[in-house]
Amino acid sequence: MTQTATRSELKVPATAAIHDDDRAVVDVEALGELLLGRWAATRRVARELAGRPEVHRIEGQSHADQRSRCFDQLHYLVENKAVHRAFPAELGGEDDHGANIAGFEELVVADPSLQIKAGVQWGLFGSAVLHLGTEDHHRAWIPGIMNMDIPGCFAMTETGHGSDVASIATTAVYQPETDEFELHTPFRAAWKDYIGNAAIDGRAAVLFAQLITGGVNHGVHGFYVELRDADGNFRPGIGGEDDGLKGGLNGIDNGRLHFTKVRIPRTNLLNRYGNVDSEGVYTSPIASPGRRFFTMLGTLVQGRVSLDGAAVAVTKLALKTAVQYSVERRQFNAGSDLKEEVLLDYQQHQRRLLPLIAATYAASFAHEELLAKFDDVFSGAHDTDEDRQDLETLAAALKPLSTWHALDTLQECREACGGAGFLTENRFTSLRADMDVYATFEGDNNVLLQLVAKRLLADYAKEFSGVDFGVLARYVVTQRAEKTLHRSGLRRVVQTVVDGGSERKSAIALRDEHTQHELLSDRVEAMVAELAGELRGVRKLSQEAAAEKFNEHQHELIETAKAHAELLQWEAFTAAVHQVDDAGTKQVLTWVRDLFGLCLIERNLAWYLMNGRLSTQRARTLSPYINRLLAKIRPHAVDLVDAFGYGPEHLRSAIATGAEKERQDEAMAYARQQRASGTFPIDEKTVLARTAKAKAKR
Amino acid sequence: MTQTATRSELKVPATAAIHDDDRAVVDVEALGELLLGRWAATRRVARELAGRPEVHRIEGQSHADQRSRCFDQLHYLVENKAVHRAFPAELGGEDDHGANIAGFEELVVADPSLQIKAGVQWGLFGSAVLHLGTEDHHRAWIPGIMNMDIPGCFAMTETGHGSDVASIATTAVYQPETDEFELHTPFRAAWKDYIGNAAIDGRAAVLFAQLITGGVNHGVHGFYVELRDADGNFRPGIGGEDDGLKGGLNGIDNGRLHFTKVRIPRTNLLNRYGNVDSEGVYTSPIASPGRRFFTMLGTLVQGRVSLDGAAVAVTKLALKTAVQYSVERRQFNAGSDLKEEVLLDYQQHQRRLLPLIAATYAASFAHEELLAKFDDVFSGAHDTDEDRQDLETLAAALKPLSTWHALDTLQECREACGGAGFLTENRFTSLRADMDVYATFEGDNNVLLQLVAKRLLADYAKEFSGVDFGVLARYVVTQRAEKTLHRSGLRRVVQTVVDGGSERKSAIALRDEHTQHELLSDRVEAMVAELAGELRGVRKLSQEAAAEKFNEHQHELIETAKAHAELLQWEAFTAAVHQVDDAGTKQVLTWVRDLFGLCLIERNLAWYLMNGRLSTQRARTLSPYINRLLAKIRPHAVDLVDAFGYGPEHLRSAIATGAEKERQDEAMAYARQQRASGTFPIDEKTVLARTAKAKAKR
Structure with missing residues (x-):
């Protein structure tokens, strides 16, 4: 097995753009810039901060110490102007929503607990006051929220209800009589639960509750309520519990809260989208209770956006460490008696790590598009109802993929580094423990994907309700593209390709960009069309029968949403490849994009075969082709992870420092020296072979 | 959606055996007995012990406290006669190897750290002295090892070499001159690393080192060496480091050790398989250095066997908790305005949990077969070289599947329980953190699977080397079964089935046991045959070219080994189903086995399609059929996890206690009472609808 050194290993300059496939060179710096995206400047500032020891987690601290350190770090973030970018300029912010998230998500590199604790304070609690409240509320509380005089909670989730907030x-x-609201927790399941800052630090909260006036329930609204006095004791009628230790994120004091007939002034209702006057009359600028609920919950989307970005950032850290180790670590000497192979020269190791790099690039570019969409909406540049819905759908599509991808990547990297991967000093395990909950908070991934699927179907329902399945399917191919899927974030969709149908099409190799796109988008369309057909007439059924019908297709709904989200990632990746000028970089990045696309197709190969989209012959070429692609990308692996741009101050992993290479070099030098001095012991096997030979001669 | 209550929920007696599919009832007790297997009595004793607070982990302890508690618990295990079953009767043991492992693996239910710490002391350190040493060694050290007077280490792995022990x-x-061995660590990569008991507790070690005498290296041998004096200080020439915090298993003090020209008496060589006399002459009862190495490492297999069993046990814990919660927890009320659905009535929730239950049954029955094989070999009942190789191969096949399955299951269960799943009090996260390293220690899973693949190929090589691929493939079908694969643990293999070839075959439904077996075994055979064909002539190549050729097929090798291991699990499951007499239990268990088999086929569906084993039409029926099977199994889910036989003292999970049901009942009672008393507020939506209606009337 020939060892293929990376450019970095060979110290080849990064500048030369070489067109020859086998000699393609990645311009690491330019690629890094592309990955940094539109908010590169903010990211640089945020990364510099995230590299400082002051914001790092100290491993092995008790959860009490971890919490108190994390709390102090929030003040440090304030002092360093790291967390106010989204607040209004008149209150000392920058009115910059995209930059705010870009900076915020890089905090995960310092410590996921810090990112989430900051997210609770400014992204949830502060944001709720800002977006749901009105001017008086802003004046009264935003300054204290910004400067940490008022550490607060976002008290929405209850023990009994997480994903289903409306309930x-x-x-x-x-x-x-007293012009007050009475807050009340009627039973144990209604306790607020898993609430960040609730166990210890929270002085106040935005409490979500069913607003009832005159015997009518106007649905979930946010109320500003003081939780604790200056000494940290609960105010009368308020109680709570510590959620205690968690699987990760132990820098945050999650807890439970309950309210027994607690009175607050009527004006503590955050009344931007719904108000009650002193007569008890409810008014709202949004007539439909459904739309109002959707609008009020809209602020939650920024959490999902930033979790998506944070998941991508952590994935980059993990891959840099694992890839660096994999080009230094040697194990087994199958090919030679003298030299062992580096791990990344093993095909299986390439199969384990390189597709994860590809998916990380895809997720990174897709996140950049999500962030742009988010900025469009929150800056007011494009802020129609439809824009908001598109943003919601895009976030709901991407956050599940990236958070699951982060968990898978951290685990694969940990295993790929063997025992070293299990040591806390190499960080995989702690990061994985912290990221675990990203898959279920701010929207359970499976629930979010169903929202995406419902949106895909809703786009049909308006125009195709009652249309026969066969007709619908045909209509989809020719007409649906711009009319419907486009709104869900899909770009123009071209006609389906049935492989093997014509010679021309059969000749299109799987590595062809157009073919990949056709295969991926065709699958989404066909799945949506099939679902729409199966669910046709569901509105005419009773509520129970309709629910049962939907439930019978729940798995397909989720799979469809995933396919849609993966297509969006592929498209974002491809758009990014098109932005690259440098030929070598473009070549390598195209291979990586191909790897991403082909791995998606490989994972769903049965679908393509069953639905006649790929011939058996073509399908059989896929796996060997992926293996060849892996071998092509292998020499560029270090460049690809170096372009992520995280330094030792971010990685903070003992095996990402070159320590393994030093050890290997020392061991090899020792063997060389022994051989040179003739002190290297002979193997018994060699002795036996010699004896056997001598015997044979006699 | 109709809620399907379980037998337990309905309090239906467990005794009646009902033949009607829809009314099948599981005899939970009998099924539990079947799962307990041959060493049921030992398991009962071990589970009783594992349920005691004395051996439980205290969450939130510092790793120093955790270590010291775990150390003390080893004494408790001694006092309670929990760990000596494998030692010779004349030294106070029971000479019972199968029972020893059965009891040992149940310790994981108390705390994985305790299981592994006990494994280090008695399963590795003690076993090495017992199996590699001779009578004098036994007399000198075994009593102290058994009673914990000599806490010790199994010092094999080095920083530079884990999986490749020979290096x-x-x-x-x-x-x-002095009749001694000089132990020496030549460079940093040769430090012993990740060694349990090395950081603090280890007084002695079995140290593995290259035995060199007269300038000849006779390969890796074990040496007994004292590490620390009575005060716990390292003896002269010995040094070390603490591995520090780990991702889990922090009850164990893993550490590093290094030796600088440390002298030990010649007789400290554990000399059962290789001896050096006072003249420095090396002798061994095993002439071949390769076979000798294999034999000496043979004791490691018991570690793999017990990890396989421990992984299965933890999986059972997790599933009981998650399933219990899933039949109590309600979320979203799609089907009715009054009542929310329990989670397990959602199709996706069934898709997430029920196949994991099926795979756990498969892994559990397969483990029981492995344990029987292990007992056969270690008791001496069937202890030929071939028996040992079969045992090694079987352990190498099953341990990867079950340890990965445990991680997947713990994660899926944790996510399926949402935020509650992330709380330490519900145990998923801590168990997952602890089990993480099971995937790479005592043999990295990917390395073990390659051993399996090489064995599968080696069984060919002897008889088919040079045979043309086409001929070979045909030969396989008719002849190979008993001659070759049988030795690797496969049972008699029947002829391949090409679906759609004949009407009769086409009519065989996928749920037919015979069809499932044909599909699964045919895949293994075809993959082995294909690999053998591709690798044909590899022995004629240069070492480097041969290694490269193998590397080009590494991914296929691993996939082939997995397919083989999955088949073994399916066969063990099926054999167990055949043992069941009770009709209801047999029916449900058959569904579960079908689910296991069909999920395997679904996961590899592309292969079956590409290789003409399933028609497109048949393949399309698979996913809907699995969905129907899930709905059939759903009412029995609680019974299936109750049969695992773990009580609250083992689960120790807040959400496995019925607390969620209590909360739900309280909430529902409150709503009922409000409705009855007329204090239930009207929804704004209802008011709006009424107003609209009234307007329309006017």
Whole structure:
């Protein structure tokens, strides 16, 4: 097995753009710039901060110490102007929503607990006051929230209800006699639960409760409520519990809260989208309770956007460490008696790590598009209802993929580094423990994917309700593209390709960009069309029968949403490849994009075969082709992870420092020296062979 | 959606055997007995012990406290006669190898750290002295090892070499002048690393080093060496480091050790398989250095066997908790305005949990067969070289599947329980953190699978080398079964089935046991045959070219080994189903076995399509059929996890106690009471609808 050294290993300059496939060179710096994206400047500032020891986690601390350190770090973030970019300029912010998220998500590199604790304070609690409240609320509380005088909670989730926010059971009943709301927790399942800052630090909260006035429930609204006095004791009627230790993120004091007939002034209702006057009359600028609920929950989307970005960032850290180790670590000497192979020269190791790099590039570029969309909406540049829905759908599509991808990557990297991967000093395990909950908070991944699927179907329902499945399917191919899927974030969709149908099409290799796109988008369209057909007429059924029908297709709904999200990632990756000028970089990045696309197709190969999209012959070429692609990308692996741009101050992993290479070099030098001095012991096997030979001669 | 209550929920007696599919009832007790297997009595004793608070982990302890508690618990295990079953009767043991492992693996239910710490002391360190040493060694050290007077280490792995034990670099050079061995660590990569008990507790070690005498290296041998004096200080020439915090298993003090020209008596060589006399002459009862190495490492197999069993046990814990929660927890009320659905009535939730239950049954029955094989070999009942090789291959096949399955299951269960799953009090996250390293220690899973693949190929090589691929493939079908694969643990293999070839075959439904077996075994055979064909002539190549050729097929090798291991699991599951007499239990268990088999086929569906084993039409029926099977199994889910036989003292999970049901009942009672008393607030939506209706009337 020939060892293929990387450019970095060979110290080849990064500048030369070489067109020859086998000598393609990645311009690491330019690629890094592309990855940094539109908010590169903010990211640089945020990364510099994230590299400082002051914001790092100290491993092995008790959770009490971890919490208190994390709390202090919030003040450090304030001092260093790291967390106010989204607040209004008149209150000391920068009114810059995209930059805010870009900077915020890089905090994960310092410590996921810090990212989430900051997210609770400014992204959830502060944001709720800002977006759901009105001017008086802003004046009264935003300054204190910004500067940490008021550490606060976002008290939405209850023990009994997480994903289904509309069903929370805490009530806020208007009391005309005293012009107050009475907050009340009617039973144990209605306790607020898993609430960050609730166990210790929270002085106040935005509490979500069913607003009831005059015997009518107007649905979930946010109320500003003081939780604790200056000494940190709960105010009368308020109680709580510590959620205690968690699987990760132990820098955050999650807890439970309950309210027993707690009175707050009527004006503590955050009344931007719904108000109650002193007569108890409810008014809202949004007539439909459904739309109002959707709008109020809209602020939650920024959490999903930033979790998507944070997941991508952590994935980059893990891959840099694992790839660096894999080009230094040697194990087994199958090919030679003298030299062992570096891990990344093993095909299986390439199969394990390189597709993860490819998926990380895809997720990174897709996140950049999500962030742009988010900035468009929150800056007000493009802020129609439809824009907001598109943003919601895009976030709901991408966050599940990237958070699961982060977990898979951290685990694969940990295993790929063997025992060293299990040591805390190499960080995989702690990061994985922290990232675990990203898959279920701010929207359970499976629930989010169903929202995506419902959106894909809703785009049909308006125009195709009652249309026969066969007709619908045909209509999809020719007409649906711009009319419907486009709104869900899909770009123009071209006609389906049935491989093997014509010679021309059969000749299109799988590595062809157009073919990949056709295969991926065709699958989404066909799945949506099939679902729409199967669910046709569901609106005419009873509520129970309709629910049963949907449930019978729940798995397909989720698979369809995933396919859609993967296509979006592929498209974002491809758009990014098109932006690259440098020929060598473009070549390598195209291979990586191909690897991403072909691995998606390989994973769903049965679908392509069953649905006649690929011939058996073509399908059989896929796996060997992926193996060849892996071998092509192998020499560029280090460049690809170096372009992620994280330095030792971010990696902080003992095996990402070259320590393994030093050890290997020392061991090899020792063997050389022994051989040279003739002190290297002979193997028994060699002795036996010699004896046998001598015997044979006699 | 109709809620399907389980037998337990309905309090239906477990005794009646009902033949009607829809009314099948599982005899939970009998099924539990079947799962307990041959060493049921030992397992009962071990589970009783594992349920005691004395052996439980205290969450949130510092790793120093965790270590010291775990150390003390080893004494508790001694006092309670929990760990000596494998030692010779004349030394106070029971000479019972199968029972020893059965009891040992149940310790994981108390705390994985305790299981592994006990494994280090008695399963590795003690076993090495027992199996590699001779009578004098036994007399001198075994009593102290058994009673914990000598806490010890199994010092094999080095920083530079884990999976490739043959290449470790620590040397033991015989010094005829003083009749001693000199132990030496030549460079940093040769430090012993990740060694349990090394950081603090280890007084002695079995040290593995290259035995060199008269300038000849006789390969890796074990040496007994005292590490620390009575005060716990390292003896002269010995040093070390603490491995520090790990991703899990922090009850064990893993550490590094190095030796600088440390002298030990010649007789400290554990000399059962290789001896050096006072003249420095090496002798061994095993002439071949390769076979000798294999034999000496043979004791490691019991570690793999017990990890396989421990992984299965933990999987059972996790599934019981997650399934219990999933039939109590309600979320979203799609089907009714009044009542929310329990999670397990959602199709996706069934898709997530039920196949994991099926795979756990398969892994559990397969483990029982492995344990029987292990007992056969270690009791001496069937202890030929071939028996040992079969045992090694079987362990190498099953341990990767079950340890990965445990990680997947713990993660899926944790996510399926949402935020509650992330709380330490529900145990998923801590168990997952602890089990993580099971995938790479005592043999990295990917390395083990390659051993399996090489064995599968080696069984060919002897008889088919040089045979043309086409001929070979045909030969396989008719002849190979008993001659070759049988030795690797496969049972009699029947002829391949090409679906759609004949009407009769086409009519065989996928749920037919015979069809499943044909599909699964045919895949293994075809993959082995294809690999053998591709690798044909590899022995004629240069070492480097041969290695490169193997590397080009490494991914296929591993996939082939996995397919083989999955088939073994399916066969063990099926054999177990055949043992069941009770009709209801047999029916449900058959569905579960079908689910296991069909999920395997679904996962590899592309292969079956590409290789003409399934028609497109048949393949399309698979996923809907699995969905129907899930719905059939759903009512029995609680019974299936209850049969695992773990009680609250083992689960120790807040959400496995019925607490969620209590909360749900309380909430529902509250709503009922409100409705009855007329204090239930009207929804704004309802008010709006009424107003609209009234308007329309006017």
